Amino acid sequence: MNIALILIDIQNDYFPGGKMELEGSPGAGLSAGKALSHFRKAGLHLVHIQHLSAHPGATFFVPGTKGVEIHESVKPTHDELVIQKHYPNAFRDTPLLGHLKDNGIESLIVGGMMTHMCVDASVRAAFDHGFRCAVLSDACATRGLSYGQLNIPAQFVHAAFLAALSPIYAKVLTVDEFLSQA
Numbered sequence: 001m002n003i004a005l006i007l008i009d010i011q012n013d014y015f016p017g018g019k020m021e022l023e024g025s026p027g028a029g030l031s032a033g034k035a036l037s038h039f040r041k042a043g044l045h046l047v048h049i050q051h052l053s054a055h056p057g058a059t060f061f062v063p064g065t066k067g068v069e070i071h072e073s074v075k076p077t078h079d080e081l082v083i084q085k086h087y088p089n090a091f092r093d094t095p096l097l098g099h100l101k102d103n104g105i106e107s108l109i110v111g112g113m114m115t116h117m118c119v120d121a122s123v124r125a126a127f128d129h130g131f132r133c134a135v136l137s138d139a140c141a142t143r144g145l146s147y148g149q150l151n152i153p154a155q156f157v158h159a160a161f162l163a164a165l166s167p168i169y170a171k172v173l174t175v176d177e178f179l180s181q182a
Contacts, residue, residue, distance in 0.1 A: 007139075008112025021143075023141060036074050052084050119140050120161050135170045
């Protein structure tokens with residue numbers, strides 16, 4: 001089958017007690033784990049993406065720390081591919097594109113963190129590389145942002161970025177909606 005699950009940056013620093021806790025990360029991790037379980041049981045292709053901070057003074061995803069590790073909810077098995085990245089776009093300076101093309105993958109199912117950063121950048125890049133994409137809305141999490149005098153709650157950031165991806169860049173659906181169609 002020509003489909004792959006891409007799980008982006010579901011790492012300890014985004015969970016409670018981490019250096020960059022996101023709103024809704026525990027629930028998103030559970031939902032991503034549900035999708036991962038389906039892909040494992042069906043023998044479908046999957047890739048874990050792990051962000052490593054490469055700039056001096058980084059405060060989270062610092063190599064060698066517990067925070068950089070992939071969260072227990074989606075912990076890779078010994079035979080699952082983990083691709084490390086240093087930029088929001090999972091395709092930039094990584095072997096991801098070549099790996100997907102070499103394996104005949106045409107469609108990507110994406111979950112991860114942060115919705116407004118790495119998920120958004122990676123899905124837009126995937127679309128530009130010719131992949132059909134779906135984003136699992138409940139398998140993603142983000143945080144509140146501010147712009148000028150505006151404070152934008154995480155739920156609005158999440159919704160706005162998913163709305164911007166849909167329908168051109170990706171189909172947006174929940175894990176249960178995806179599983180009912182699988």
